[in-house]
Every structure is written in structure tokens, then in C-alpha cells.
Amino acid sequence: MTDAQVKNIRELLKKSKKILLSTHINPDGDGIGTGLALMRKLLKMGKKVDFINRDPLPEIYAFLPGSSQIKNSGKITGTYDLAIVLECPELERNGNIIDYKRQAVFTVNIDHHPGNTMYGNLNIVDPKAAAVGEQIFTLMKKLKWDIDADMAACLYTAIETDTGSFRYSNTTPHTHILAAELLKLGADPEEISSHVYSTNVPGTRLLNMMLSKMRIEGKFGWSVLSRGMYKKTGAKESDTDNFINSIRSIRDVEIAVLFKETGRSTVKVSFRSKNGADVNVIARKFNGGGHKHAAGCVINLPLQKAVSGVAREIRKYYRHKKAK
Numbered sequence: 001m002t003d004a005q006v007k008n009i010r011e012l013l014k015k016s017k018k019i020l021l022s023t024h025i026n027p028d029g030d031g032i033g034t035g036l037a038l039m040r041k042l043l044k045m046g047k048k049v050d051f052i053n054r055d056p057l058p059e060i061y062a063f064l065p066g067s068s069q070i071k072n073s074g075k076i077t078g079t080y081d082l083a084i085v086l087e088c089p090e091l092e093r094n095g096n097i098i099d100y101k102r103q104a105v106f107t108v109n110i111d112h113h114p115g116n117t118m119y120g121n122l123n124i125v126d127p128k129a130a131a132v133g134e135q136i137f138t139l140m141k142k143l144k145w146d147i148d149a150d151m152a153a154c155l156y157t158a159i160e161t162d163t164g165s166f167r168y169s170n171t172t173p174h175t176h177i178l179a180a181e182l183l184k185l186g187a188d189p190e191e192i193s194s195h196v197y198s199t200n201v202p203g204t205r206l207l208n209m210m211l212s213k214m215r216i217e218g219k220f221g222w223s224v225l226s227r228g229m230y231k232k233t234g235a236k237e238s239d240t241d242n243f244i245n246s247i248r249s250i251r252d253v254e255i256a257v258l259f260k261e262t263g264r265s266t267v268k269v270s271f272r273s274k275n276g277a278d279v280n281v282i283a284r285k286f287n288g289g290g291h292k293h294a295a296g297c298v299i300n301l302p303l304q305k306a307v308s309g310v311a312r313e314i315r316k317y318y319r320h321k322k323a324k
């Protein structure tokens, strides 16, 4: 983040009265935690702030201070002096809930995904940052803001969840230094983890069914969540955020894929990898994307066809790797 960007943000915040915060569809801990930390400070500064996302808050983040003020909308009608878009490599990820060009005087794009399309009037994009929470914490320090214990808890949640509790390859010495600073500011790691990694009975029953359907083929492991399985267990999609890690953590698995049937011919596909296997490359073949070790896409095909299409690409990926 350059000094010019920090100066720019300082001036924008000074002159903006009505501010919109928004993150991606199916929001995660990084987008929610970062947005809540920002919202808390901006409200204290006397700004009118709306934090609006297309999709509802996952239950595990309801403990975060301010979470009850987050709104959901498929179509925002108001106008804003400033819009801050968190964690969206392209605007479609935001769910097309607003026309930023017409409804916001100025749009700031803050993200850490590679391949960000730089759609903002100001773009603060750093693919080396472990989380947007890391970027915003750095920005807040540069702006010399007071960070209270509630803001620290929100930012710690952002960084903890995006690094898989400091286990993923995006975790750097700097990430740990920032996390330590957040603990000093009052974030409570035990309390945060107890919420973020809590489960419920329908979700656990669904996990059990998912594991029974899991298949392993060499370094590739996958499973499915069909609409019937959701119905049988009563679980919601937001209960399934950590499911893929049960596949990824199997010793021999390098690429883990979870297929979630969200409609008759709509399948949401999540990819996770380790040992340098690049799932961003595979997700991009299906018009998705993300990071090397975490990516996703949506495939408009029946569940089994989506599975075979992705499996074909992963087999191709390994054949190509072998040939190299």
C-alpha cells in the first residue's frame, strides 16, 4: 500500500458522509470481519454507514460485534458518496447488487486475489496479503486510528479464517506479527475460535453423509453435497464452509474438490490444494478463480456432469505435470 493511496483514502473518508461497505456473495470471515471493523470505526467518526451484502451472514460470525447491523439486498436503491468493496476480484463476485458507476461517487476496491480487474476509482490490491483483514489493519495503522478490542476481534477473525488458523501457505511472519498486535489490542483467540469452528447438529449429519460419499483417486479427493442431502439433514449451505478441509487434510490428497448442488443444473464447486498444486488454474477453466490453494467456480450442469467435467480437467492437470 503506497503513501499516496493512504493519503487518498484519508481525504476520501474526510469528505464522504454516506458510505457503503460490501463484500462478496456467500460472505466469509475475511469479508465480514474486515467490513465490521471498518463499519465500527466509520460510525464512530459520525459517518452514515451501510454494510450490505447479497447473501446472509453465516451463523458462526453472528458473535462479532455489529453483525446484527449487516443488511442483505439483491438490489440496493440508494446512492453513496463512497463505496468500499472488499474481497471481490471482479464486480460480479459482489453479486451485482448495485451499479457502482451510477450510485457511488467514488468506489474503492480492496482485495488480495490475483487477477483483480481493477474496477475501482482507487484500487488497493495486494495478492501477497494473507487476508483483506491484513490490508485493512495495515491501513488503519497508517491512518493512525485507535483500534478498540471489538475492532481487533473482527480483524483477527478475518485473518484467522483466511489463513485456516495460520496453517495455509499465505501465512507469513508478517501475518503472525499482525495477529500478535491484534491480541495485544484485545482480540480473544479462544473466544473467536470457539465460535468460528463451532458446528451444529444438521451440519454435522450432513458432513457425515458427505464423508461417506467421498472418493479418492491418487492425489485427487472429492465429494458431493446434493440438494437431497441438504433436505434430509436440514443443514444450510453456510454450515458447509469448512467441509472441504476434511478432504484436503487427508495425507495423500493434494487437490480437494467439493461439489455443492445449488439448483437443478447449478453446481458450486470449491477447490482446495496443498504442496503447490494450483487449483486457480483449474477453476479458471470453468470461468471461476481464486488463489493457487483456494478457488471456486459455478458450473451450470447437473451434478454428475459437473463432477465428471472437473475430474477430467484434474486428470489432465496431473498428466501435464508428469510430462513436464
Ligand SMILES: [Mn+2]
Binding pocket: 030, 031, 087, 112, 130, 131, 132, 162
Ligand atoms: Mn480473503
